[in-house]
Amino acid sequence: METIMPASALSSAQPTPAGPQRLDPKRFDTASRRRLSAPGLRAFLVISDLWGLTEAQRRLALGLPSRSTYHHWAKAVREHRDITLDVDVLLRISAVLGVHQALGVLFAGEHDQVAWLRGPHQALVFGGRPPLDLITSGTQDGILTVRRFLDAARGGFYMAPNSIDQGFRLYQDGDIVFS
Template sequence: MLAAHETATQATPTMVDLSLADSTQRRRVSGPGLRAFLAIADQWKLGEEERRTLLGRPGRSTYHGWAAKARAGQDLSLQLDTLLRLSAVLGIHKALVILFPRAGDGVAWLRTPNRGLLFGGQAPLDLLLSGTQDGLLAVRRHLDAWRGGTFTAPIPGYDDALPPLTDDDIVYL
């Protein structure tokens, strides 16, 4: 039952975090997020055009202005679309580091053609570079599912080397 001063919308929890819609929050996370993106892009050996595509295709001067401000620690406030793209790249990077503990294996996976249904024989990086937010989020969801163990089929060349779990592998505490 709601108190006299409450409304139905106050009683219902928000399902979407809208904090990044606030310009102060965007300014707070934009510089650190872009610096992390630039470091990841270096690790992935991405060229300028690929970096700009992942960020939503800002103009060259805009991209270089953002990068200069981020590296100098100056105030920067990116658009929500760009921040969502940064978040997806950071999530992809995190999943790759978890799934591929050996340095370079995650980047190799990104660049290797993949027979999985999502990729249709193309490299995951090709889907990332489609220019859409959906491409970024699809790869992130794919890696999160893999990381979480919710795949229904093995990953060719990687999972086939792992023996299936048995009842003896389960430990009850």
């Protein structure tokens, strides 16, 4: 026999005996999205500058808003005005922020981070293409694939070597110095 729960219980983040956790719908309300939109887009623009993305690549990463919409958003956040982005755009921005953070953990310098993004990669998921091609493919799945790959690499899963790794030499016992 199935138990019927009141609607208020469904919005909690507690697991139900019959299924997965449910998200609180308030996370997606207009006020929450407005609070996150301007700072998120400002961070996206800074990362896009660092990565050297063209306007077309930026728009593709954001889900292909029209040029006028993109420029309206960018102008508004540069002037520190509020904007409210939809959930899809916020998810894409979040994924780009996650890619940027993971690259910062995995690579010491910004040059190496950008080189990894722009260079061809032999991992199966990239098929010899640069990871940036997936980020700017226009699909959420492309950005999230790169994010998941880097999160796995950060977590210690094997990341196939790339040209940037050519000179890497494993540490030997003699390399370890005890003081």
